[in-house]
Amino acid sequence: MSGGAWAAPGRVNLIGEHTDYNDGLVMPFALDRTVVATASRRRDGVLRLSSTGTGGRYETVELRVAELTPGHGPRGWTDYPAGVVWALREAGCPVGGADLHYESTLPPGAGLSSSAALEVVTALALDELYGLGLERQRLAGLCHRAENRYAGAPTGIMDQTASACCVEGHALHLDTRDLSRRQIPLDLAAHGLCLLLVDTGVKHSHATGEYGRRRAGCETAARTLGVRALRDIGHEELPEALERLPDPGIRALTRHVVTENRRVERAADALTTGDPRALGPLLTEGHASLRDDFRVSCPELDLAVEASLTAGALGARMTGGGFGGSAIVLTPLPERAAVTEAVRRAFAEASHGEPGISPVQPSGGARRLS
Template sequence: MSDGVWAAPGRVNLIGEHTDYNDGFVMPFALPHTTVATVSRRDDGVLRLHSADVPGDATALRVTELAPGHGPRGWTDYPAGVVWALREAGHAVGGADIHYESTLPTGAGLSSSAALEVVTALALNDLYELGLERSQVARLCQRAENRYVGAPTGIMDQTASACCTEGHALHLDTRDLSQRQIPLDLAGQGLELLVVDTRVQHAHSDGEYGKRRAGCETAAATLGVPALRDIAHDALPEALDRLPDPQIRALARHIVTENHRVERVIAHLEAGDIRATGPVLTEGHASLRDDFRISCPELDLVVDTALAAGALGARMTGGGFGGSAIVLTDVALTPTLTKSIQEAFTSASWKQPRIFSTTPSRGARRLS
């Protein structure tokens, strides 16, 4: 008999990529796809983890022995890291039996790891009556991923999973964590947002993500600012002249222009013109491909094919090196776009991508 059931969604980032660890702006929304946790509290200090999506028996861990760099390396590090982060922060969390089921594709750049963390933290917050706000849950989950898992991610994914609301994109300032819910009524304007999962796997902790983050920190230090967020868009040319390393210069150019793209998308949405965001999304992909160098041939093929078939805009989303792209299109064009992308992958002799339409959905919640 369980004590309750909780769900936390993955996310799509509409615009604002790799800006979160630069104190910048991001704009994700929650997917309808979720990770669901069925949880029972235990009083013996044992954390027992099982997933319907991973073959094998449950993993049993003692909460008092959890520490970064110890124990098995794999999916259980994410919920175990959450328990460690909660206890390290002084919260009296004991054991639990947790069974997970998920409709989120892993490795698709849709924050399946953040959903796993947030659903665990939310359940334990309720069961152990910790009284944590959603923003505090997100911060502790980020700490779990940074310190326990060893992935140097920013705060966006966990905040999106914990705090997004249905029908809105979340404008998050990652410096002060202030939030605004921006209406995103795609259907009302006859539009659709497609997610194209290339099925190319990626891993944030494999080093490349960390190299980009370190490069951004080097750029900020060279320019004498706390973070690249502090470089105004109109001051970018002068700032770039002060960065002698061409790779560091390119990283800085992406972050500053990407923050500006977030502001432009917000202006379009607040004016009620979702269609006008399309070219901004496409600009973002070019920046991620050419300056941040985190795209891949499969992602580029999705974007190029979609645009050639009449999409309003398209870009890769997520950490990069694989994963998913998003395509903004008129609803009537969706069948043509889908067929064009599938045929392009067939011609390239690549595995067929997973293509689905999505809408801004609810954040994490208790189901029962």
């Protein structure tokens, strides 16, 4: 195949935050906002990456495929697609040069996995251009390796799997230990409900030290408790486990991961039994845990949650890695306008920038466009 166009979506994580790198449970769904790649093969071993950047500025970088090495290229957005090419070649896939031009409707730094969408659309384009025949989970795994090893961001595998494997109208229940997947119908409108996405405008980066320190703390806890990962601590075992952890910060990280895994299970049960309103308290509990135990929230996220609940929302929480980004709000449809106005008014009164607020619905995963 000589060329074509492909799209990969960002994701909203309904529940299950900072559990994926602890071998835990997550439940994201794909957004209708995507990164689109127009791609064609080259025969000269050159990887030419271009995009329409901030303010409409056209950016282009050329790299030699054979010279791609983690830590030795230009730092920035091109690390993600370049890392995918490196990971494919490291896995023995016969990938050569390519022209790849990107356009995106995903805001970077909003906690919606724009980097994973960029990786997945690159991998899908190269998979088809070079006839690799990669299964979707394998493709996601190589993108995850690219983000960890090449881009230097210590994330789990949830984002890439969501972008590659989600199904329209469903949330993806993913066990990140064995990578088993279950598509759970998510039709909130049929129950008179709406899920709002609140983009606070506060940017974040997974490659910063704070995210890595949280992951390292979780790994320290697992070693101290003598388990492979915090996934292995059941909810009923939590009190005893916490007593064995002398550091209060490590205890708090552990408490969040164990209780968050339980919240994912309860959320899946709520959706499976046709009771999506029960998601509300789980979202709010999850936000309190992320704010107080994992300490990855920020004033703008906390304000979005507080204002939403005061205005009649059933539940709300930050979504994504934290330190900025977006919140999600579960609200009855009749309260949607009031909740939206309450959040905007609260941000204005606090002298924050105006948040972006829009309804979201589960969309399909990565796909070929033409």
